[in-house]
Amino acid sequence: MPQRSVVEAPNPFREGLRIKESLEPCVMVIFGATGDLTHRKLLPALYNLALEHPLPAGFSVVAFARRPYTDESFRQQALESINQYSRQKPVNPQVWESFASGIHYLQSNFHDPEGYTKLNQLLNKLDQERGTSGNRIFYLSTPPSQYPDIIQNLGAAGLNRNRKGWTRIIVEKPFGHDLATARELNRQIAKVFKEDQIYRIDHYLGKETVQNILVFRLANGIFEPVWNRRYVDHVQITVAENLGLEGRAGYYEESGAIRDMIQNHMLQLLTLVAMEPPIAFDGNSVRDEKVKVLHALQPLVGREVQNNTIRAQYGPGWVGGKQVPGYLQEDGVSPTSSTETYVAIKTFIDNWRWAGVPFYLRTGKHLPKRVSEIAIQFKQPPLMLFKDHDTQGQVEPNVLTLRIQPDEGISLKFGAKVPGTDMQIRSVNMDFFYGSSFVREQPEAYERLLLDAMHGDSTLFTRRDEVEAAWAFVQNILDEWGAAPRDTIHSYESGSWGPQAADEFIWRDGRRWRRP
Amino acid sequence: MKGVGMVMDNSAAPGMQLPWAGKQVSPEHVEVELSTLWRLAADNMRISQNMNVRTSVLNFVICAQDEKTARKASAVLRDLASTHIARVTLLILDTRSDGPSEVSTWITLRSFPIISDIMRHHFEQVTATVGGKAIQYVDNIVQSLLKPDLPVYLWWLNDLPEDHDIFHRLIKLSSRVIIDSSHFTQPEEQISAASAILQQAPQCALSDLTWGRVTAWRELIAQFFDIPEYRPYLMAVDTISIEHIVATSSQALDHHSSQKNPIRALLLAAWLKTRLGWKLSEDESDNSRDPVTGTYSWHMSERDMNKVVTQPLSAITSGEQKTSAPLGGIRISVQPRELVKSAPGTLCLVRMVCTVEGKQAIFTIERGDDDDHVLTSVEVPGSPRPPRTVSIAATHKESDLLHNELEIMGRDRLYEQMLHEVFALLAE
Ligand SMILES: NC(=O)c1ccc[n+]([C@@H]2O[C@H](COP(=O)([O-])OP(=O)(O)OC[C@H]3O[C@@H](n4cnc5c(N)ncnc54)[C@H](OP(=O)(O)O)[C@@H]3O)[C@@H](O)[C@H]2O)c1
Numbered sequence: 027m028p029q030r031s032v033v034e035a036p037n038p039f040r041e042g043l044r045i046k047e048s049l050e051p052c053v054m055v056i057f058g059a060t061g062d063l064t065h066r067k068l069l070p071a072l073y074n075l076a077l078e079h080p081l082p083a084g085f086s087v088v089a090f091a092r093r094p095y096t097d098e099s100f101r102q103q104a105l106e107s108i109n110q111y112s113r114q115k116p117v118n119p120q121v122w123e124s125f126a127s128g129i130h131y132l133q134s135n136f137h138d139p140e141g142y143t144k145l146n147q148l149l150n151k152l153d154q155e156r157g158t159s160g161n162r163i164f165y166l167s168t169p170p171s172q173y174p175d176i177i178q179n180l181g182a183a184g185l186n187r188n189r190k191g192w193t194r195i196i197v198e199k200p201f202g203h204d205l206a207t208a209r210e211l212n213r214q215i216a217k218v219f220k221e222d223q224i225y226r227i228d229h230y231l232g233k234e235t236v237q238n239i240l241v242f243r244l245a246n247g248i249f250e251p252v253w254n255r256r257y258v259d260h261v262q263i264t265v266a267e268n269l270g271l272e273g274r275a276g277y278y279e280e281s282g283a284i285r286d287m288i289q290n291h292m293l294q295l296l297t298l299v300a301m302e303p304p305i306a307f308d309g310n311s312v313r314d315e316k317v318k319v320l321h322a323l324q325p326l327v328g329r330e331v332q333n334n335t336i337r338a339q340y341g342p343g344w345v346g347g348k349q350v351p352g353y354l355q356e357d358g359v360s361p362t363s364s365t366e367t368y369v370a371i372k373t374f375i376d377n378w379r380w381a382g383v384p385f386y387l388r389t390g391k392h393l394p395k396r397v398s399e400i401a402i403q404f405k406q407p408p409l410m411l412f413k414d415h416d417t418q419g420q421v422e423p424n425v426l427t428l429r430i431q432p433d434e435g436i437s438l439k440f441g442a443k444v445p446g447t448d449m450q451i452r453s454v455n456m457d458f459f460y461g462s463s464f465v466r467e468q469p470e471a472y473e474r475l476l477l478d479a480m481h482g483d484s485t486l487f488t489r490r491d492e493v494e495a496a497w498a499f500v501q502n503i504l505d506e507w508g509a510a511p512r513d514t515i516h517s518y519e520s521g522s523w524g525p526q527a528a529d530e531f532i533w534r535d536g537r538r539w540r541r542p
Numbered sequence: 543m544k545g546v547g548m549v550m551d552n553s554a555a556p557g558m559q560l561p562w563a564g565k566q567v568s569p570e571h572v573e574v575e576l577s578t579l580w581r582l583a584a585d586n587m588r589i590s591q592n593m594n595v596r597t598s599v600l601n602f603v604i605c606a607q608d609e610k611t612a613r614k615a616s617a618v619l620r621d622l623a624s625t626h627i628a629r630v631t632l633l634i635l636d637t638r639s640d641g642p643s644e645v646s647t648w649i650t651l652r653s654f655p656i657i658s659d660i661m662r663h664h665f666e667q668v669t670a671t672v673g674g675k676a677i678q679y680v681d682n683i684v685q686s687l688l689k690p691d692l693p694v695y696l697w698w699l700n701d702l703p704e705d706h707d708i709f710h711r712l713i714k715l716s717s718r719v720i721i722d723s724s725h726f727t728q729p730e731e732q733i734s735a736a737s738a739i740l741q742q743a744p745q746c747a748l749s750d751l752t753w754g755r756v757t758a759w760r761e762l763i764a765q766f767f768d769i770p771e772y773r774p775y776l777m778a779v780d781t782i783s784i785e786h787i788v789a790t791s792s793q794a795l796d797h798h799s800s801q802k803n804p805i806r807a808l809l810l811a812a813w814l815k816t817r818l819g820w821k822l823s824e825d826e827s828d829n830s831r832d833p834v835t836g837t838y839s840w841h842m843s844e845r846d847m848n849k850v851v852t853q854p855l856s857a858i859t860s861g862e863q864k865t866s867a868p869l870g871g872i873r874i875s876v877q878p879r880e881l882v883k884s885a886p887g888t889l890c891l892v893r894m895v896c897t898v899e900g901k902q903a904i905f906t907i908e909r910g911d912d913d914d915h916v917l918t919s920v921e922v923p924g925s926p927r928p929p930r931t932v933s934i935a936a937t938h939k940e941s942d943l944l945h946n947e948l949e950i951m952g953r954d955r956l957y958e959q960m961l962h963e964v965f966a967l968l969a970e
Contacts, residue, residue, distance in 0.1 A: 038817045039764035039771065042956035043757070048768035079758075082765050083918055083930045120915050124930035157769065157927050 159192030232471025564650025641676025
């Protein structure tokens with residue numbers, strides 16, 4: 027037997043533990059560490075990982091931003107944020123003290139090469155003092171306009187790789203503004219980092235229920251056989267928000283519903299529902315199959331865009347018991363804005379499994395409630411047995427719904443006879459609430475994703491070809507919309523399920539939207 | 543867990559009164575009466591617009607030998623972070639020889655206090671007292687009280703009964719039995735009895751909440767050696783010290799509780815020994831075992847290197863291929879530490895010392911200021927590392943430990959292997 031070196035051999039103590047693979051100490055450098063995302067999500071996620079101790083001793087954070095903080099004052103800020111946003115609070119003082127001793131602040135402008143020299147020195151010092159052995163994760167939590175500068179400076183300072191340990195980079199969404207900018211960003215990053223160092227984050231993939239889609243499909247004998255065009259009539263994917271802009275008008279004006287939701291989260295959900303079984307549960311096998319689905323999406327071009335998409339803006343109305351203004355009246359929104367706050371799309375996947383099965387996607391702001399779900403509607407059996415009875419419209423098709431949020435779960439709608447002498451059929455729902463069977467408090471999506479990145483597992487991150495394929499689909503729509511007159515943008519009352527046009531759009535096919 | 547506004551009609555019940563267990567019904571009416579409760583609950587739900595969810599992943603049979611213990615267990619469920627349970631069947635076995643031969647049953651619905659505002663998750667609880675001759679048929683009695691087609695998890699409280707047959711009958715219908723050797727009065731003997739009985743029921747897995755209490759320590763030890771640079775030290779560990787808490791003698795007298803329970807320490811010792819590839823040999827002269835004080839010590843000189851790694855330790859820091867002398871052996875010791883205010887058996891120290899070219903490297907996990915925290919530290923020549931404080935609070939809450947065991951399906955092979963190792967370590 028060839029001799030394994032002690033260092034390469036697996037850690038013998040890991041066998042039988044929840045986390046089976048070694049996690050080496052590393053430094054996470056957060057660019058944009060004074061920002062909203064860092065304080066609301068990243069620091070609380072890291073603290074929870076330290077508290078429940080999958081994070082190794084020696085794990086360190088370098089917070090990189092412009093404002094003048096010292097290590098001490100930044101730690102204080104971090105503590106306050108964690109106390110506010112962590113799922114476990116108040117902060118455990120003893121654990122915090124250990125964790126905080128590994129947090130350092132580095133004040134610099136992203137454009138300033140000097141900052142990266144200082145970063146290099148600090149990282150080397152941490153390697154010495156805290157045993158992080160050259161393992162680094164750079165987290166880009168900044169406005170996307172800053173990404174190219176940071177990446178280039180990291181490269182120039184030689185921080186993109188090192189001899190001792192591994193170097194990875196996590197890139198936040200939005201990844202590009204359109205196909206061209208996404209490609210350009212990919213090109214820029216690729217100049218400095220290799221694809222296997224790059225982790226493009228889509229926090230939707232960190233959610234347990236999203237991961238459950240594949241398990242549900244592939245581990246159950248009764249679902250996969252009917253998961254195709256022979257049995258499925260159509261699929262509806264809904265991501266509804268009851269919120270409006272929440273003070274992010276500047277961002278939203280530039281983005282709109284299709285960039286904010288469809289290009290990333292909703293196409294991710296679609297790929298998970300539609301993909302073929304991967305040959306293994308590893309990063310590249312899973313992503314290979316997802317990319318195939320994106321490539322098989324029937325591109326919408328020219329007039330097809332008008333026929334197969336609906337875009338709209340919310341008007342004034344009531345949501346959550348409050349009166350709200352229309353989109354065009356919001357602060358920070360141009361009165362002539364053509365940014366859509368609602369979009370509905372009908373698309374087909376041109377492959378053997380799904381040919382002819384429409385996939386309807388819809389998302390919007392100021393809808394009646396916050397809900398994300400995937401509904402698979404099955405074809406109906408012949409109903410002639412019931413034709414003598416007054417069952418008109420009573421026998422509904424079977425629908426299997428995978429709910430992502432809130433109250434994650436799965437429900438199946440089927441018809442049952444109403445007790446009594448006459449033949450009345452009513453639809454009933456059989457519900458499985460994820461929470462009711464496996465309630466343990468679920469880790470936040472960011473906790474899972476950060477840990478995966480530290481382990482070097484990229485399954486739940488988006489690959490270069492995946493991002494570009496998703497953009498390619500969306501780009502056609504954007505181009506056509508850009509050329510269309512403004513009156514093709516519909517309007518809907520805030521608090522409603524979207525514009526009338528969207529209803530008519532699906533009625534044409536003899537179908538209707540679910541009311542989630 | 544709050545009741546959901548159920549009737550508690552105990553007035554007519556002769557014999558034992560268990561107001562906390564709900565409504566007394568005759569055993570043959572358990573199912574019908576439960577359906578009535580569900581209907582009532584559904585009405586209540588409609589009024590308050592709550593959604594009513596029944597959960598259905600497993601049958602949970604809890605077996606106690608007195609009412610006080612049963613009631614305590616029933617209360618633990620209140621904090622259980624999982625709503626796996628479809629039905630709890632709480633058995634109170636009256637093993638007194640002069641107890642009356644009878645079976646009485648109570649039913650109630652309970653809801654988990656958690657989750658969302660609009661949804662409540664419920665399970666049903668059947669409490670049954672079984673006494674006298676009826677005990678010999680306890681498995682048949684339980685059979686009639688189970689939800690169909692769901693696995694049965696049995697939580698055995700207290701010591702094993704003197705009549706092992708009762709235990710045996712119950713595990714024959716279970717897919718997992720959960721014990722807690724930290725509460726055994728004579729842990730070594732009882733564990734060995736439990737494991738022997740389980741040999742006769744190969745379909746039933748064994749869990750010990752005490753093993754769960756060791757998990758956090760195992761994780762922290764593993765973390766030391768996640769660092770590749772430290773992995774070579776695994777080859778050179780020559781001393782391992784483990785300490786467990788024992789009550790001061792006056793404390794033990796006060797509480798009539800057992801003064802010591804070295805099981806956690808022994809499990810940890812067994813695990814470290816096995817993972818490091820050391821073998822206990824018959825002819826070691828300087829092994830000592832003193833169950834009275836809870837002090838043990840072993841010397842082992844035979845090692846299966848393949849278990850760990852195949853390359854002998856080389857000069858670690860310099861990186862040169864200087865092979866150091868093969869290790870003469872390892873000494874593992876388990877020692878008691880007297881401490882007030884801590885439960886006997888709690889681990890309070892594990893220290894691994896390695897000697898490489900005359901220099902010592904030391905890996906330590908030590909109890910912090912309280913039971914909820916430990917301090918981990920590494921002293922490696924030329925490689926300073928910050929010590930850190932870790933919270934292990936979640937590892938001693940009974941409901942959390944229980945939750946973990948309810949999560950697993952199938953046998954916990956590692957635990958079973960460690961039990962055998964412990965027996966071997968204890969054998970004279
Ligand atoms: N916030 C969210 O909920 C959310 C959700 C999903 C994705 N994201 C994405 O996450 C990223 C960060 O979002 P955010 O909301 O946290 O942004 P933000 O609050 O605007 O924070 C921006 C950060 O970048 C720093 N910064 C900007 N320009 C700089 C410069 N030239 N030099 C040095 N530092 C500079 C700022 O530091 P100073 O304040 O010190 O100047 C601040 O720390 C964005 O890509 C966003 O799209 C955010």
